[in-house]
Amino acid sequence: MTNPPRSELSPEPKSSPEALPLHAFNGHLVLVGAGQMGGALLAGWLKLGLAPQRVTVIDPKPPAAIRAVIDAHGIALDPPKPALADVLVLAIKPQMADEVMPLVKHLVGRTTVVVSVMAGKTIARMEQVFGQDAAVVRTIPNTPAAVGRGITGAAANRHVNEAQRVLVDNLLSAVGRVEWLEREDWIDVVTAVSGSGPAYVFLLAETLARAGAAAGLPEDLAARLARATVEGAGELLYRSPAVEPAVLRQNVTSPNGTTHAALQVLMAADGIGPVFEAAVAAATKRSRELAG
Numbered sequence: 296m297t298n299p300p301r302s303e304l305s306p307e308p309k310s311s312p313e314a315l316p317l318h319a320f321n322g323h324l325v326l327v328g329a330g331q332m333g334g335a336l337l338a339g340w341l342k343l344g345l346a347p348q349r350v351t352v353i354d355p356k357p358p359a360a361i362r363a364v365i366d367a368h369g370i371a372l373d374p375p376k377p378a379l380a381d382v383l384v385l386a387i388k389p390q391m392a393d394e395v396m397p398l399v400k401h402l403v404g405r406t407t408v409v410v411s412v413m414a415g416k417t418i419a420r421m422e423q424v425f426g427q428d429a430a431v432v433r434t435i436p437n438t439p440a441a442v443g444r445g446i447t448g449a450a451a452n453r454h455v456n457e458a459q460r461v462l463v464d465n466l467l468s469a470v471g472r473v474e475w476l477e478r479e480d481w482i483d484v485v486t487a488v489s490g491s492g493p494a495y496v497f498l499l500a501e502t503l504a505r506a507g508a509a510a511g512l513p514e515d516l517a518a519r520l521a522r523a524t525v526e527g528a529g530e531l532l533y534r535s536p537a538v539e540p541a542v543l544r545q546n547v548t549s550p551n552g553t554t555h556a557a558l559q560v561l562m563a564a565d566g567i568g569p570v571f572e573a574a575v576a577a578a579t580k581r582s583r584e585l586a587g
């Protein structure tokens with residue numbers, strides 16, 4: 296079979312058709328926790344034009360790469376008396392949430408929207424800390440947000456007004472796509488699929504490289520082949536929005552050829568399907584545990 300006809304390939308699709316530049320944001324965004332996820336969001340927002348003077352970062356020790364971004368843009372880091380936030384983004388580890396949320400409660404006023412990216416932590420828990428009438432959006436983004444190619448699942452409580460919802464949608468869609476969820480409890484599964492998902496893809500690149508080396512290639516060559524394959528397959532998928540992944544897979548699979556031989560192993564009853572089901576179930580369970 297052949298690849299999708301060229302006319303079906305989208306040459307340079309935008310990461311999100313709804314993505315708006317963030318130059319117009321004239322409020323105050325406070326980012327609490329500038330680690331891997333918070334840093335990825337910050338990098339994406341700055342790229343889309345968020346004015347650095349609109350941002351305050353609270354993090355006692357951001358990783359060096361993110362600290363460099365903060366310093367290069369002159370972003371306020373741990374100021375002694377930050378102003379009230381219009382948007383308070385919680386990107387600390389869920390295990391630290393109960394300790395850290397009360398420390399930033401004073402930055403939340405009547406018009407603030409609290410946006411959590413923390414796995415597990417429920418809207419109810421955040422309402423306990425920030426007030427029963429606080430506007431809260433619980434989200435799970437993923438780290439491809441750093442290059443504008445993230446996907447975020449988001450659920451809002453009933454106190455989030457339309458303007459806040461649009462603002463949060465703009466922030467999230469600036470760094471990728473956004474799926475607003477009808478039910479908050481879906482977020483645990485969203486976490487398992489797309490929040491953690493990039494790790495599964497990177498593991499695929501690692502595992503494929505190791506398998507190539509085990510089959511006789513020099514390690515560095517196998518690593519280059521595996522990496523380029525994951526990059527290229529992702530890009531092909533991205534540029535083929537009208538083509539199902541299964542069709543792209545079939546396009547690689549010549550009748551009774553090499554791919555067919557490999558897929559018989561991967562798609563066997565004890566192949567990758569049940570392994571992924573178990574992995575997603577384990578991550579979902581862990582997300583629910585982190586609620587407590």
Ligand SMILES: NC(=O)C1=CN([C@@H]2O[C@H](COP(=O)(O)OP(=O)(O)OC[C@H]3O[C@@H](n4cnc5c(N)ncnc54)[C@H](OP(=O)(O)O)[C@@H]3O)[C@@H](O)[C@H]2O)C=CC1
Pocket residue numbers: 327328329330331332333353354355356357358386387388389391395412413414415435436437438490491
């Ligand atoms: N990584 C990912 O792909 C995703 C992560 N998430 C969620 O994002 C959140 C952060 O995860 P991740 O970025 O991976 O974790 P990181 O540990 O990389 O980031 C958390 C950051 O918070 C800092 N921190 C520690 N104490 C405080 C404090 N008192 N005030 C402010 N900041 C503090 C940490 O510093 P230090 O390291 O010194 O403790 C660190 O820089 C988690 O809740 C996670 O569930 C959601 C989706 C995807």
Ligand SMILES: O=C(O)[C@@H]1CCC=N1
Pocket residue numbers: 414486490491
């Ligand atoms: O591993 C974690 O718990 C976080 C949430 C999703 C991705 N990273």
